[in-house]
Amino acid sequence: MLIGDQEFLDFWQKSSVGLTEKSARSLLEKLMQLAAMPAELSGEAGEIQKLLESFSDSLVPDHKFWHELALAVQLAFPKETLSTADKLAHQIHQFRYVISAYQAEWVRRCFPGDTDRESLLHYLRTKKRKRFWRRRFDFNLGESSRLHNKLPQSGNDISFPINIKIVMGFHTEFILDSQDCFANELDPRGRKLNGLINGASFNYANRNNRRHRELDIMPVKIHDPLFRRQALANAGNPFYAPKMIYRRGHRLWNMSYLNKKGYYARNGRSLKQEVASFRRTFVKSLKLKK
Template sequence: MWRILKSYPFSRSGLQQRYQQAKQLLLWEKAGWSREELKQIAQRDLRPLDFSIGSPVFNLLWQRAYKLKDPQQLLTIVLDMSAMPQELSGHLEENQKLVQGFSDDLAPDSAFWHELAVLVQQVFPQDRMSQKDLLAKRVHQFRYIISSQQAQYIRKHYRKEGMADDQALALFLKTKKGKVCYRKTYDYSLFESARLHNKAALIDGKMTYPDQDYCFNFKILLHFHTEFILDNKGRFLNETDAEVFHLNGVINGASFNYANQGDKRHWELDVDPAACHDPVFRNKAVSNDQQKFISPKWIKRKNQAKSDKEWQESYFNKKGLYAYQGKSSFKQVKSLARRFKREIRKSKSQ
């Protein structure tokens, strides 16, 4: 390691600087970066002390290694740098520590996220993400940490005193292009299906919501990969939130998408793996001896249902189990998305 270090004056302070740089570079080497790769930063005026995903040092290494390094090896480096465990505990302290493994400047629309998703697509072709594999499990659960980091970015950079999460996100999105019929390309969309993020439990014939409070949640997708879930109170919902614990977040929270769009690969990479790789703490929250939270069914019309019971569980039934005050769950969610759209328009005038 000493041979690749930048030259320092032969003095006590110079030797101390050389020792500190070597100590910091060894941390990067331990994470999986080769000494040949570390030479790139040893001779530059960069701070290897900033050991985080998205830091200037990381970005330099990432850009040079992205097309040259083995995809699985590079993916493992990212997991190890973030200190991603084999199994998430869901504890607030762990969530905070894991989110701190990312640079404060790593934005939700950074090109890094798409590049990371492409790596995952390469390492896990077809249905390999759903097979029993420790790497697949870590990569799947990493989606929850990514979404938590992206929510924290919005809170840190855009949320002012007295603001709710949705107001801060609106400020972030006000310069982005929303999905409208006349645009071929856009940055974000507000009306993607949030059915899977509106789970509730039927207890004694009555619907029970997480946190014992009526709630509906809607989805915002940014370049498809980045996902934000907001509830009707304007709060971010995350399985591993780094600021506050909500059962609704654990059950219905956001998860980063490794697929590029809502096609078969989306099911292979982002939907199906939850059945075998979700963390134990989330599985226990979703289904336990007291209650079982289930998503409403995608049945648009009564004549499409196989039974009256199935129609009662429909996402679109305005008189069904998931309805509230004469509106179906689908209509409630759509109303929230429209309200948020107005919030974005309002933020543009500020």
């Protein structure tokens, strides 16, 4: 049985009836067993490949299972309990990176192109983009990618590409960089520093609210894989996202996402402007109305 094949989906549907906090935990434990999820991710290529082999190609990035999985996690871990010292919580948090790696690899395999950007464009052209007149849509380019454009605290001696975020149902997210590559913490085709620092991670919350903070943000400090925590710490020069500061007189204005001359600025433009420019270029490539 593979995660996402018909046998699995039948099992999941049957097991999801009348879920309680206790039964949701039990269901998630079975999922971790089926995925052969280790107690701690190593990030090694062989481990990543083995984990991805536990998924069926029929499990598309916008399959309803992903929302059902998120609901099970929400039920199993109320309030801030996903940030507690708990084996299942540790695995469930790290599983976010496995899911995102699988979804990126699915796009590569099922919509082959010369670059990840081409593959993603081929896939998204079969979907509907969020527009204000659409009641229903498949993906959204409007979510902020600020947190996915980190740089070292000082020195700025590391040059990263610009990253944009594409989300499907809020849960599934793709991070695409301006060098036409997916950015992921786990990648069977080779680890890149930008992916390790700024990569995609599946969201267990339904939207950007308090539960998003409890399920997808707070657990990072407690449960992130050691290899990623070490990379983010960067030998005493940690990576930080730009600040959302609007006032020029603010003491941290130099670190603002909006500052055209600040630490994160490029080419005389703020990082936010650079991200917006890359996003517009991507939208044009989709051949959709802006």
